[in-house]
Amino acid sequence: MACNSGTCQSGCYRDDSSVGAEESPPLSKKTEVSNEGVNSRRSTEHLDDGICLKCKVNRTIAAAAADGGGDFGGGDGGRFCADCFRSNLFGKFRLAVTANAMISPSDNVLVAFSGGTCSRVALQFTHEMQSKAQKNYDASRDRALPVFGVGVAFIDEKAISAVSSDNLDRAVEEMKLIVSDLAPPVKQFHVVPTEAIYSLKAGDAKDRLNELINTVNDVTGKEDLLEHFRMLSLQKIAIENGYTKILLGTCTSRIACHVLEATVKGRGYSLAADIQYVDARWKIPVVLPLRDCPIHELNMLCSLDSLKTVEVFNGTCAGINGLISSFVKLLQEENPSRESTIMRTAGKLTPFHFNRMPEDNDYNGQVASRRRQKKYNLKTKDALPPESFCPICNSPLKISSFGTSINFDNGKTNPNGIGAACCASCQFQVLPNDPSSLEHFISLLPPSMVSQAGNGDRLSQRQLREQIEDCLLSDNEDGI
Structure with missing residues (x-):
């Protein structure tokens, strides 16, 4: 049975039993956009009916919860079944x-x-x-x-x-x-x-x-x-x-x-x-x-x-x-x-x-x-280049052109170098301001943090040496 030419949008209409029938023109871009709109409305209708967008069989979580007097809100609960x-x-x-x-x-x-x-x-x-x-x-x-x-x-x-x-x-x-x-x-x-x-x-x-x-x-x-x-x-x-x-x-x-x-x-x-x-x-x-x-x-x-x-x-x-x-x-x-x-x-x-x-x-x-x-x-x-890390929070530190970590020490230095090795955030929020309090703070740190600071110091020295290596005299060269 032939389609109705007044409603067919598929471009397949051809009434061969009619004398002098003409082929329908191909679909225009406007018609294709219209079809996309129909598909979109069908997907929306699934959501409106409370049907899962994926399996298209079961009811969504939100719809099932509403039937039982519960509420799971929107989001994925309104699109998918459990x-x-x-x-x-x-x-x-x-x-x-x-x-x-x-x-x-x-x-x-x-x-x-x-x-x-x-x-x-x-x-x-x-x-x-x-x-x-x-x-x-x-x-x-x-x-x-x-x-x-x-x-x-x-x-x-x-x-x-x-x-x-x-x-x-x-x-x-x-x-x-x-x-x-x-x-x-x-x-x-x-x-x-x-x-x-x-x-x-x-x-x-x-x-x-x-x-x-x-x-x-x-x-x-x-x-x-x-x-x-x-x-x-x-x-x-x-x-x-x-x-x-x-x-x-x-x-x-x-x-x-x-x-x-x-x-x-x-x-x-x-x-x-x-x-x-x-x-x-x-x-x-x-x-x-x-x-x-x-x-x-x-x-x-x-x-x-x-x-x-x-x-x-x-x-x-x-x-x-x-x-x-x-x-x-x-x-x-x-x-x-x-x-x-x-x-x-x-x-x-x-x-x-x-x-x-x-x-x-x-x-x-x-x-x-x-x-x-x-x-x-x-x-x-x-x-x-190898990364250096803050001994307190273990955050990677940005290395300047001279191979040392960028920090805002504000006088927070100590013999162990932990204050200078920390990131700016830890220096401002964690480390004490008073030098004597800072020394006491460092003495209370777990050994793993102290060793981390030592590794960071050795790493900074190695990075500095790598960057100025071209300017250094080798062992077999005469110094000035």
Whole structure:
């Protein structure tokens, strides 16, 4: 049966049974645009009907919640059903892991677990990848690829926080239950206090840590110093227990806040180092597989899958960090895509050479690393001068034309050279102004920080010598 020429827009109308019938003219550009509009309206109709945009079968999360009297708001909850939403979120995690060679079969991964939403999802997704690898291993005949190991670490900050011992003990027990409820392979759970960064007795280490924190007058400086201590604690756990990667649950929302915080604190040069998928400046590389996942999606997943969370150290930040967090929250309420926009904008910064996995990984890791190196135009480590790092926050320091780190010392020098080796932000917010107080502050630092400053001094001397090498006399030349 022939189409109706009055309504057909496909260009196929031809009534062969009619005498003297003519072919319809080909579609014009205006008609094609009209067809695109029809398809767009059909997609909108799916959303209006509460049908998932991906599978086009199930109802969206928002529609299902409205039927049950709940409310999941807009965003992906208004576009996807529960299964498609979860598949989409896990796909972001898996893509980040595979594209950046974060986990290889021979790895032993330490998941930093605070009990909150982000670390809970990171643990769940890592567990699912491990479970799938275990099934493939069991089904394989040759069993050529081993299954990567997973451990979980919780940093006990009781010594430097107002949380009571009873509440903390209950929270730790709940975390142990969460980890033990995960299906095999079994995951070891580590609980390590912050003061463990000192190689001292528990009481002496706790007193020294508190004394060190109390010497910092700036509220923002205290928070930043504690954050660095958390990383030092995770590094200590990983090194002592044979872990090869540290996995953090840092999400898009946290990175957006960090971008503005670093900008305000004057850490623009080192900002690119902190927001990449991989950070190998540490002895044990750190990976961020949830970098592309905003916090509201992670909260939604925890609600849908009934993933239990434990809030322990959930106090609000103060100083610059608290102001930035409130500001980003207001921006997000006005426009749900603001956090992603901030992160994508900062993501255009050129990464450092240590923002990729070392070359000694397996062949899959090397291939992914080379692809990412080509994508972001990363230079090889041998093609770049060695980096020097701040001994307090471990931020990379910008090297001047004379091979020394740019700093605003303001008289904060000391025999060990730590004051001059720090970045400008730490000098302003962390280091004491009084020279005698500064000397006392340095005496309280963990040994790892002191050794970092010594390495930085030797590195600066080597860089200076490399830059003036053409002007130096060789050993077999006569001096003047």
